[in-house]
Amino acid sequence: MQSIRNVAIIAHVDxxxxxxxxxxxxxxxxxxxxxxxxxxLLDNNDLERERGITILSKxxxxxxxxxxxxxxxxxxxxxxxxxxxxxxxxADGVLLLVDAFEGAMPxxxxxxxxxxxxGLKPIVVVNKVDKENCTPDLVQEAVFDLxxxxxxxxxxxxxxxxxGSSKQGWMSTDHAKPTTNIIPLLDxxxxxxxxxPYRLGDPQMQITSLDYNKFVGRIAIGxxxxxxxxxxxxxxxxxxxxxxxxxxxxxxxxxxxxxKARVKTARSGDICSITGIEGFEIGDTLSxxxxxxxMPRISIDEPTMSMLFTINNSPFFGKEGxxxxxxxxxxxLYQELEKNLALKVVDSSTEDKFDVYGRGILHLSVLIETMRxxxxxxxxxxxxxxxxxxxxxxxEPYETLVIDSPEEF
Numbered sequence: 001m002q003s004i005r006n007v008a009i010i011a012h013v014d015x016x017x018x019x020x021x022x023x024x025x026x027x028x029x030x031x032x033x034x035x036x037x038x039x040x041l042l043d044n045n046d047l048e049r050e051r052g053i054t055i056l057s058k059x060x061x062x063x064x065x066x067x068x069x070x071x072x073x074x075x076x077x078x079x080x081x082x083x084x085x086x087x088x089x090x091a092d093g094v095l096l097l098v099d100a101f102e103g104a105m106p107x108x109x110x111x112x113x114x115x116x117x118x119g120l121k122p123i124v125v126v127n128k129v130d131k132e133n134c135t136p137d138l139v140q141e142a143v144f145d146l147x148x149x150x151x152x153x154x155x156x157x158x159x160x161x162x163x164g165s166s167k168q169g170w171m172s173t174d175h176a177k178p179t180t181n182i183i184p185l186l187d188x189x190x191x192x193x194x195x196x197p198y199r200l201g202d203p204q205m206q207i208t209s210l211d212y213n214k215f216v217g218r219i220a221i222g223x224x225x226x227x228x229x230x231x232x233x234x235x236x237x238x239x240x241x242x243x244x245x246x247x248x249x250x251x252x253x254x255x256x257x258x259x260k261a262r263v264k265t266a267r268s269g270d271i272c273s274i275t276g277i278e279g280f281e282i283g284d285t286l287s288x289x290x291x292x293x294x295m296p297r298i299s300i301d302e303p304t305m306s307m308l309f310t311i312n313n314s315p316f317f318g319k320e321g322x323x324x325x326x327x328x329x330x331x332x333l334y335q336e337l338e339k340n341l342a343l344k345v346v347d348s349s350t351e352d353k354f355d356v357y358g359r360g361i362l363h364l365s366v367l368i369e370t371m372r373x374x375x376x377x378x379x380x381x382x383x384x385x386x387x388x389x390x391x392x393x394x395x396e397p398y399e400t401l402v403i404d405s406p407e408e409f
Contacts, residue, residue: 004196004269005189006223008072008088008120010112011097012105016127020097020166021060021071023182025258028062028069059221059271061255064186070255070271074111086208086282086298088114090223090271093121093193095185096143100126100134100163100175103142109150116150122159123192125185129175130165136175160188196269202288203227203235205272206295207280212339216251216275220286224268225295229286231264236292237277238285244292250276282341303344303357304397307364308381309333310353321377326352332376336367343367357386 011017061070074087088094094115098104104112115122124143126136140161147157162185164171170178171185204226211219229235231252237245253260253273266272274286283297311326318324323332333345333354344357358364361383368380388395 001198001267003067004070005067005093005193006070006072006091006196006269006271007093007095007123007189007193008074008091008115009095009097010074010108010115011127012099012102012108016099016166017073017097020095020125020127020182021073023166023169024062024069024071024186025060026169027182027186028064059255060258061271062257065190067190068270069186069189072271088118088120089206089208089298091115091120092196093123093189095125095189096122097125097127098139098143099131100129100136100139101131103139104146109146112146113150116147116152116156119153119156121193122147122152122156123185123188124159124161125171126161126163126175127166129163130168136163160192162188199226199268201226202291202293203229203268203286204288204293204295205229205286206298207282207284207286208298210280210282210339210341211273212335213275217278218280218338219273219275220277220280221271221273222286223271224266226268227288228268229266229272229274234289235286236289237280238287238292238294239279239281240283240297245279246289247277247280247286249274303342303359304386305360305364305383306355306357306386307383308348308353309356310379310381312377312379314379318377321372322375324377328376329378330354332371332374340367 009017009021059070059072061068063069070090072087072091088111094112096104096108096112096115098108112122124140126139128134129136143161144157147159160173162171162173163175164178164182164185168178169182170180171182172179173184203224205222205224207220207222209221211221213219229249229252231249234246234248237247239245251262251274252264252266253262253275254266254270255261255273260273263272277286285293285295287293309329311329312318312321312324323329329352333356337343337345342359342363346355346357348355356364356367358367364383368378371378385397388397
């Protein structure tokens with residue numbers, strides 16, 4: 001049976017995470033010669049490439065020394081925090097990528113805290129050591145202090161540090177001794193990240209993320225926790241509030257390079273995607289038909305602000321876009337709900353206005369920009385904070401700010 005490592009990459013925006021994944025793909029020669037090569041392979045929509053941010057978490061799988069390494073990309077921004085927790089549930093270890101000049105940033109702390117809580121083993125990668133005035137050793141110490149303050153275990157604090165430059169394509173255990181490739185990093189992943197365990201028993205898989213394809217509909221993605229899944233077989237889908245529903249797997253895929261490979265069976269410990277299941281939600285468990293067992297549900301962060309989306313009724317109507325009617329707008333917003341989990345759309349009193357709820361300014365602005373590029377014309381109102389009534393009392397969301405600083409300050 002093939003050995004598997006599931007590793008998530010954690011990094012602040014623009015610390016070189018997507019470039020590093022490119023180099024891993026190149027080193028393992030995942031793309032064959034016929035495939036056209038572009039930079040920033042994982043940032044596969046134009047917005048992600050231009051802004052240099054990862055919005056959607058994605059999976060890529062490479063083969064190194066006969067070991068399958070599933071690399072799970074995570075967004076670095078708290079507005080996409082709903083993505084982060086679910087993604088980490090699929091991993092057995094994390095690569096913490098930090099800039100040798102900037103060090104660990106606040107957003108990194110947020111994701112790293114979640115990874116340490118889940119007991120994942122970290123490997124620290126100090127990137128961009130080719131920058132002027134960078135301090136790799138100080139950054140390594142700062143990361144140790146950060147993990148210590150996040151209550152990491154002794155095993156987690158005993159982490160391996162790899163230094164290098166993703167851009168120049170080298171990694172080394174000593175920043176003063178550059179190498180010519182990133183093999184030291186791949187070796188560290190195989191030696192440090194625990195192997196994905198194969199658990200015998202009735203099959204169990206939690207749906208932790210989803211994909212959407214207009215030909216097959218929604219695709220469930222998750223890690224098989226126990227047993228094996230088989231194509232064409234019936235399973236029980238355990239939903240919220242104790243609802244259970246019989247479903248059949250039409251197609252089963254595992255991740256292979258940048259794409260997916262169709263398989264007849266998938267083993268526990270691997271990450272797979274399933275088509276043919278209707279009406280599933282994130283957090284649902286796919287389990288044995290005769291003996292269904294539900295896994296603890298994962299919660300998704302709730303929306304905190306709303307914006308009004310309406311059709312364009314200004315004198316410049318129809319000048320820019322080709323989709324201008326309320327039906328176009330409605331269909332597009334409801335289509336977005338299929339894959340954008342932290343989003344909520346509510347019809348208003350008139351048919352050309354929609355209240356759209358999201359996690360934050362960045363979350364909503366990415367949606368607006370994406371729709372604009374697709375040729376939709378729309379007007380938006382200013383963002384409003386969402387009020388909630390709890391036990392008859394009006395409540396307003398607020399952010400808790402925690403400032404951690406060394407004692408001498």
